[in-house]
Amino acid sequence: MNKVITKLILVASFSFLLGCVHTTEHDALAVGKIDAQALLSNYQSFHTPHRQFSLSDRQIALVKQWPRSVHIEVYFGTWCHDSQREVPKLLKILSHNQAVTYNLIALDYQKTEPTGVAIKDDIKFTPTFIVFQNKKELGRIIERPKTTLLNDLDEIIQLKGKL
Structure with a gap:
């Protein structure tokens, strides 16, 4: 009986510690420009989905x-x-076309960052992907894609890029 109680206490303690580790990541907000490597290295909640997502040929x-x-x-x-x-x-997706450039801009809970570009670009929801071609805004994907992220990006680039 004592062994069962000891094991239950150990499992409960381990679960509590895992919860603390998860909370610590969220407490360490990234704010401002961040590169992909730093994001994927420092935030498991971004690393795991990145590793698991794949594209067909x-x-x-x-x-x-x-x-x-x-x-x-x-x-x-x-x-x-x-x-x-x-x-x-x-x-x-972008790892398969190094010619397409991007900036990762992490926002705080108020959806702002130190340089003010989020305010200038009228960001209200996260994530917001703003697609440009030749410095002209073609379109935005806000919070979630209508179909899939790849399809929505391709539609913006292929259709609106030709206008």
């Missing part, structure tokens, strides 16, 4: 067709579950 071929004049501003929160779902996917 057809999807990779599609991404490789995007022009080098495309740039994406990525506004997100390390604390935001929508960001934790969509930003890792975007990073995996």
Whole structure:
């Protein structure tokens, strides 16, 4: 009986410690520009989905067709579950076309950051992906894609980029 109680106490203690580790990540907010490597290295909630997401050969071929004049501003929160779902996917997608540039801009809980670009770009929700071509805004994906992130990005780039 004592062994069972001891094991239960150990399991409960271990579970409590795991909960503390998870909370610590959320307490360490990233705010401002951050590179993909730092995001994926320091935030498990971004690293794991990034590692698990994959593209088919057809999807990779599609991404490789995007022009080098495309740039994406990525506004997100390390604390935001929508960001934790969509930003890792975007990073995996963009890893297949190094010509497409992007900036990762982490926001605080008020959706601001020190330089004021989030206010200038009228960011209200996270994540917000703003797609540019030749410095002209083509479109935005706000919080979640209508279909899939890849399909929505491709639609913005292929359709609106030709206007």
